[in-house]
Amino acid sequence: MxxxxxxxxxxxxxxxxxxxxxxxxxxxxxxxxxxxxxxxxxxxxxxxxxxxxxxxxxxxxxxxxxxxxxxxxxxxxxVVTMGEGQTPLVDCPGLAEEMGVERLLIKDEGQNPTNTFKDRGQSAAISAANEQGAETVALPSAGNAGQSASAYAARAGMDCHVFLNHQAGDVKKDLVRAHGAELHLVDGKIPHAGAAFNEARDDADWYSVATFQTPFRHEGKKTMGFEIFEQLDWSTPDHVVYPTGGGVGLVGIWKAYEELRRLDWLDDPSPPKMDVAQSEETAPVVRAIETGATEHSPWERPESIAHGVEIPDPGASPWILDIVAESGGSGAAVHDTRAIDAAIDAARKEGVEMCVTSAVALAGAMKLAERGDLSEDDEVVIINTGAGVKSAGQLGRAVC
Ligand SMILES: Cc1ncc(COP(=O)(O)O)c(C=O)c1O
Ligand SMILES: [Zn+2]
CATH class of the missing domain: 3.90.1380 (threonine synthase, domain 1, chain A)
Structure with missing residues (x-):
């Protein structure tokens, strides 16, 4: 219809x-x-x-x-907005030199209202909820999406239920509560929070703003792609390296590219290679890329300290894998310690603050470079999905 x-x-x-x-x-x-x-x-x-x-x-x-x-x-x-988006694309010549690429740019999503790119998805999803007259929104989350949803729900005057597993960081738990949302803490990992949410939602009149239940989060994140292409004067970079959990942002950025191509608004319409970065401790999509599968198999024991990408069973994997194949991208899984090292590297060489989850993308790009998947004339964009403050404790322990 x-x-x-x-x-x-x-x-x-x-x-x-x-x-x-x-x-x-x-x-x-x-x-x-x-x-x-x-x-x-x-x-x-x-x-x-x-x-x-x-x-x-x-x-x-x-x-x-x-x-x-x-x-x-x-x-x-x-529309429920706090000025999210319009984040800088920061040139990082020191890291580019270290990696042996022409240009490395970090899209700094840490500069959003609740310090992550989740604000784009939640601004779109909660605006839709508002348009449709919803009074209560709800979601399971690893932490950042829950914090963001509770902020936008507060702004819209809606009630909000956030299901987090216990391991979510204190900053996220505290701010969910500070925004007045109801925090449901669940034992186990993110799938357990998801199961508890689904069960509770069946009996409640909640409007879901959960990953890929709502059709609107990847639409909001699509705007990262519009901005990247606009900031590069309507050309496409050679690579976009993305810290992939559910894959919402990767799907969104690719959709932006397809829409701009369709509108004939790109001066350089060659596709950006979309590269998936994950933690070695939870890498279902990278494993599927490496084995040539068209769908992931669930990761048996997710254990990463990069909680945003510790997603063992990403339902959108067929879509993600199609995009990686069509764009000519690839996948890189990195050890958690490499992600910490990459975050420290970005902080020391470029002054850019990255949380551990987004540093998985920087460490992944370094691995792609070592492997010869990035070349010396490549322009590479890394998505810094969340600010360093989100991982302040983890980074502090690493440099003590
Ligand atoms: C900081 C950060 N980066 C990346 C991700 C993964 O996002 P996506 O679902 O778009 O793959 C998350 C999800 O929680 C996150 O919090
Ligand atoms: Zn259907």
Missing amino acids: TQSRDADTSSVATHLQCRSCGDTYDLDTTRFPCASCGGILDPQYDYDAVDIGREAWENRSGSMWTYRELLPIRDEDA
């Missing part, structure tokens, strides 16, 4: 489509994922209805809502 658009909106979103069975849903649907098959719902757009050029985006500033035409919120008054 195709949703007709309001006359006074700039969004050209039309409907949601299931990635697995192709069923379509109204943008107003509030139960996710796909009711027929459990697949991921992906917002669709009428690209021919985009009635601006890319200069209009260049002339706007303020937040990720710069890209509102290609975001799925039709009522602009429903």
Whole structure:
């Protein structure tokens, strides 16, 4: 079914489509994922209805809502924003030299309202919840998404339930509570928090803002891609290295690339190679890349200190693996100690503060370089998904 658009909106979103069975849903649907098959719902757009050029985006500033035409919120008054997005792409010549590449850029997502890229996803998901009249939102999380959701829910005047496993860092637990959300602490790992959330949600009238249940988090994260391409004067870098847990941001950045190509807005439309970085202690997607599988098999004993990528069973792996194959990217799994070393390296050589999870991407890029997968004329973008303050204790212990 195709949703007709309001006359006074700039969004050209039309409907949601299931990635697995192709069923379509109204943008107003509030139960996710796909009711027929459990697949991921992906917002669709009428690209021919985009009635601006890319200069209009260049002339706007303020937040990720710069890209509102290609975001799925039709009522602009429903948007819940704190200026998320528009983060710098920081040139890192010292690290580039160490890696032997032409240029290394860090997209510094630590500079978002709650210090991670999760704010883009939650701004989009909670704006959709707001547009649809939801009163209570809920999700399971490794920590950062929960902190972000509780902040945006507070701003929207909604109740929020966050399911974290005990190992989540104190900063995240404390701030979830500070925002007034209800914190449910669960024994075990992130899948246990997910199971507790799903069970509780069955009996409650909660609007889900969980990874790939909501169709809107990868849409919000898509704006990282728009910004990277705009910041590089509408060219594509050779590589984007991404610290991959559920893969929401990787999928989003690739979707941005595809949309810009479709709009013919890229001066250099050659695809960026999308590289998956994971911890050796939890690397289901890298293992699938290495074995040529089209889907991951769940990781038996997830144990990484990089909690954001300690995801043993990422449901979107077929989508992630398609993107890696189509873009010509690859995968690198690194030991946790290499991630810590990479975070310290970024802090000392470039002044850039990275949390341990995002440093998995920097360490992964270093491994790709050692392996010869990056060449001396490559321009490489690393996504610093979260600020160093999120791992202050871990980094402090490493340098004592
Ligand atoms: C700092 C950080 N980086 C990366 C990730 C993984 O994100 P994605 O689901 O987009 O793979 C997370 C998820 O919790 C995170 O907190
Ligand atoms: Zn389906």
